[in-house]
Amino acid sequence: MNDIKDITCAGECAAREESAEAELLRRNRELTELNEKLSRAQEQLLQSEKLASIGQLAAGVAHEINNPISFVFSNFGTLDAYIVDLLRVLAQYEEAEPFIADPAMKARIGALRKQVELDYLVEDVPVLMSESREGIERVRKIVQDLKDFSRVDGHQDWQWVDLHHGIDSTLNIVNNEVKYKADIVKEYGAIPEVECLPSQINQVILNIVVNGAQAISGVRGRITIRTGCDGANVWIEIADNGSGIPKAIQSRIFDPFFTTKPIGSGTGLGLSLSYGIIQKHHGRIEVQSEPGVGSTFRIELPIQQERDPDAGAEGP
Structure with a gap:
């Protein structure tokens, strides 16, 4: 009779051990899954913070670029007006050139005109100014878009x-x-x-x-x-x-x-x-x-x- 009790007790102990082991494995799996979720959440948080930092950096860089671009753009407007005035003066000199009495001076002016390709310069300078202004405007637009895209402030x-x-x-x-x-x-x-x-x-x-x-x-x-x-x-x-x-x-x-x-x-x-x-x-x-x-x-x-x-x- 005692042998039967011992066998029954041993079976119950073994069952409890198996149950405890199964419960331990289940909880271990749950902890592993929870740890993985926490790791993923941490990675997402780090990525979000990284994106916010990149946004702040982009906004700062855009601000720093915008300052020199602004005064270069302003100077271009003044320079454009100066070039228009200079070309007007040059046109008057060209009209006066046939009336130069000194043959040697007239010859030197003609040679210099050919050397610098004056007619071509008069046509090309306004084109270069226009293209340069367009380029600066595009840079300004990109900088502004970068600021608009970032739009980062302390409180979001x-x-x-x-x-x-x-x-x-x-x-x-x-x-x-x-x-x-x-x-x-x-x-x-x-x-x-x-x-x-x-x-x-x-x-x-x-x-x-x-x-x-x-x-x-x-x-x-x-x-x-x-x-x-x-x-x-x-x-x-x-x-x-x-x-x-x-x-x-x-x-x-x-x-x-x-x-x-x-x-x-x-x-x-x-x-x-x-x-x-x-x-x-x-x-x-x-x-x-x-x-x-x-x-x-x-x-x-x-x-x-x-x-x-x-x-x-x-x-x-």
């Missing part, structure tokens, strides 16, 4: 902004990434100003446009940006005719660290951060894609953010 205040202006600034910033691969087509609708964090929305546009350009290979492609208003929301669609996204992974593209790019070519955080930004704005971001045809990302944003009574004065 919610602002009422023109989304079209932000999109245009962003497109100018990513022009070098896109211009060799695709044409940009804008189909803007009538939309009101939207309450948002503009630098973050600009970052979302940048991520999607750059991804669209990278999905285009071979024949020159097209990226179409449409906007419109639907009741209390505005929407932005960014469509490309690139390689598309396979159906099997479409549900994962907003997951942190998920990427189809080669190792070292992407962090897998761009679309994940974009998703988080749109969620922070109480909006939606969706994708429709067909392999070999292209992808369309649709962003919906509320025109005005709902106020949280407990959020204080900082915003939604």
Whole structure:
């Protein structure tokens, strides 16, 4: 009888040990998963802070560049007026040249005219001035777009902004990434100003446009940006005719660290951060894609953010 009790007790102990071991393994798995989630969250936070730092750096650099560009641009206006006056004086001298009595002086002036190709200079100087002014204006525009794109301040205040202006600034910033691969087509609708964090929305546009350009290979492609208003929301669609996204992974593209790019070519955080930004704005971001045809990302944003009574004065 005692043997039977011993066997029963041993079986119960073994069962308890197995149960405890299984529970320990389960908790170990949960802790491992939790640790991985915390690591991913930390990586996302670091990436967000890095983007904010880059934005602050870009805004600072843009400010520093803008100062010398401003006085160079101002000097160009004065220099342009001076050149016009000098050319007027030169024209009067040319008219007086036939009346020079000294043959030797007249010959030296004629030789110098040919040496410096005066007629060509008179035609080319205004052209060079015009092209230089255009170049400086383009630099000023790029600097301004960089400032608009960054739009970083200490509090990241919610602002009422023109989304079209932000999109245009962003497109100018990513022009070098896109211009060799695709044409940009804008189909803007009538939309009101939207309450948002503009630098973050600009970052979302940048991520999607750059991804669209990278999905285009071979024949020159097209990226179409449409906007419109639907009741209390505005929407932005960014469509490309690139390689598309396979159906099997479409549900994962907003997951942190998920990427189809080669190792070292992407962090897998761009679309994940974009998703988080749109969620922070109480909006939606969706994708429709067909392999070999292209992808369309649709962003919906509320025109005005709902106020949280407990959020204080900082915003939604």
